[in-house]
Amino acid sequence: MGRYGILGRVLLHSWSPPIHNAFGCTNYHILQREPEELPALFADPAMSGINVTIPYKQTVMEHCVYLDPLAVEIGAVNTMVRHADGYHGYNTDAYGFAYMAKVGGVGFDGKKVVVLGSGGSSLMVQTVVKRAGASSVIVVSRGGVNNYENLHLHADAQVIVNTTPLGMYPKAGVSPVDLTAFPCCEGVLDLVYNPQKTALLLQAEAMGIPHGDGLPMLVAQAKAADELYMNCAIADEKIDAVVKQIRHQVTNIVLVGMPSSGKSTVGDLLAQLSARTAVDLDQGVEQSAGCTIPELFAAQGEAGFRAVERVETMKAGQGSGQVIVTGGGVVKDLRNHDALRQNGRVYHLVRDVEKLSRDGRPLSANADLEAMWQERAPLYAQASDVTVDNNGAPEETADMIWRDFCEYFGVERP
Numbered sequence: 001m002g003r004y005g006i007l008g009r010v011l012l013h014s015w016s017p018p019i020h021n022a023f024g025c026t027n028y029h030i031l032q033r034e035p036e037e038l039p040a041l042f043a044d045p046a047m048s049g050i051n052v053t054i055p056y057k058q059t060v061m062e063h064c065v066y067l068d069p070l071a072v073e074i075g076a077v078n079t080m081v082r083h084a085d086g087y088h089g090y091n092t093d094a095y096g097f098a099y100m101a102k103v104g105g106v107g108f109d110g111k112k113v114v115v116l117g118s119g120g121s122s123l124m125v126q127t128v129v130k131r132a133g134a135s136s137v138i139v140v141s142r143g144g145v146n147n148y149e150n151l152h153l154h155a156d157a158q159v160i161v162n163t164t165p166l167g168m169y170p171k172a173g174v175s176p177v178d179l180t181a182f183p184c185c186e187g188v189l190d191l192v193y194n195p196q197k198t199a200l201l202l203q204a205e206a207m208g209i210p211h212g213d214g215l216p217m218l219v220a221q222a223k224a225a226d227e228l229y230m231n232c233a234i235a236d237e238k239i240d241a242v243v244k245q246i247r248h249q250v251t252n253i254v255l256v257g258m259p260s261s262g263k264s265t266v267g268d269l270l271a272q273l274s275a276r277t278a279v280d281l282d283q284g285v286e287q288s289a290g291c292t293i294p295e296l297f298a299a300q301g302e303a304g305f306r307a308v309e310r311v312e313t314m315k316a317g318q319g320s321g322q323v324i325v326t327g328g329g330v331v332k333d334l335r336n337h338d339a340l341r342q343n344g345r346v347y348h349l350v351r352d353v354e355k356l357s358r359d360g361r362p363l364s365a366n367a368d369l370e371a372m373w374q375e376r377a378p379l380y381a382q383a384s385d386v387t388v389d390n391n392g393a394p395e396e397t398a399d400m401i402w403r404d405f406c407e408y409f410g411v412e413r414p
């Protein structure tokens with residue numbers, strides 16, 4: 001097999017190599033290059049094909065001897081295939097975006113579409129959306145005629161597409177727009193894929209609006225590139241399988257529950273089962289505060305503790321592929337629910353109240369644990385995707401969670 005790769009200037013974040021490997025393109029590498037290094041790369045006879053990302057999608061067009069009409073219309077190339085006469089340039093992002101919209105259940109025909117952002121991916125989205133029959137396409141940008149100060153002019157938008165990096169790791173939790181300002185909105189698409197649920201998509205989910213994240217686009221554009229590289233057809237079903245495989249790898253397993261319900265115990269067992277790292281938010285709080293949790297409570301009260309806990313929750317919540325063990329009261333701050341769900345499947349551990357220990361737990365020490373359970377049970381239910389009984393052996397609980405997690409993503413238990 002020839003040599004392939006993803007070309008960009010800063011590529012620490014790229015998930016492309018494992019995705020292309022999954023489609024059978026196994027000799028696939030990260031090609032991080034400065035602009036002056038590009039001619040040598042294009043002259044390298046070992047290379048058979050190159051994917052291109054920021055900031056080179058326009059630059060590479062002049063290095064192609066043939067440009068596909070769609071790439072010309074969009075004004076960007078993300079896939080270069082080497083032929084006898086030189087590189088041929090294509091744009092498979094458009095296919096990827098159309099696929100993402102389809103699986104998100106969002107259509108454009110006859111719709112008023114607002115596209116947030118005016119960069120390269122915005123041009124691609126505009127092309128796809130117009131070709132799909134949008135009745136009007138409004139581009140919103142900070143310095144444009146349509147901007148974030150006069151969004152009310154487009155309150156009748158039916159579809160909103162975010163092409164800006166707002167909400168992306170490591171600055172997750174912020175949203176470019178508030179969806180309550182768009183009462184006609186019936187579809188929201190966010191090109192960001194890390195975290196999988198940006199603040200914008202979490203709001204769409206809460207409002208019951210059909211929505212989709214950028215991971216299916218990333219995987220679909222890679223599939224279309226591999227079809228060109230390997231000159232073969234790959235079934236669309238394979239895209240969904242690869243998306244699930246990646247979601248399984250990167251989604252956090254999050255444990256919530258009453259103090260002493262077994263989160264740390266089951267979390268450690270799960271970390272072993274799944275070969276993941278367990279991140280304990282209480283330990284994070286102690287490290288960041290430089291004292292134990294009882295000391296922090298004594299010095300700053302519950303509010304002081306919750307403030308540090310909130311920061312730790314935001315930090316861990318946007319990480320990937322971890323087991324996250326929370327403190328019992330994390331669900332009391334409703335903002336933490338989104339922070340844990342943006343990249344996580346959340347499990348609520350339930351253990352009979354009379355079995356809960358109070359040792360070393362400042363809020364449990366003198367508390368009526370039954371009353372605490374009554375107060376918090378609805379919050380745990382609201383924050384979690386699955387409830388798990390932890391009255392049996394903790395090994396069984398860990399096993400149940402790992403089984404559910406693998407089944408949910410349709411992946412065979414590794």
Ligand SMILES: Nc1ncnc2c1ncn2[C@@H]1O[C@H](COP(=O)(O)OP(=O)(O)OP(=O)(O)O)[C@@H](O)[C@H]1O
Nearest residue numbers: 258259260261262263264265328390391392393394
């Ligand atoms: N399924 C179980 N069977 C028997 N004992 C258990 C089980 N799960 C947890 N325990 C025991 O209960 C106690 C509390 O467990 P653990 O410290 O894991 O709870 P936690 O939810 O992490 O508590 P906290 O909220 O205070 O961090 C420990 O002594 C642990 O060994």
Ligand SMILES: O=C(O)C1=C[C@@H](O)[C@@H](O)[C@H](O)C1
Nearest residue numbers: 006014015016051052053078
């Ligand atoms: O981050 C990545 O690996 C990529 C992102 C998009 O620009 C794609 O167009 C490119 O092929 C790969």
Ligand SMILES: [Mg+2]
Nearest residue numbers: 263264265282
């Ligand atoms: Mg614990």
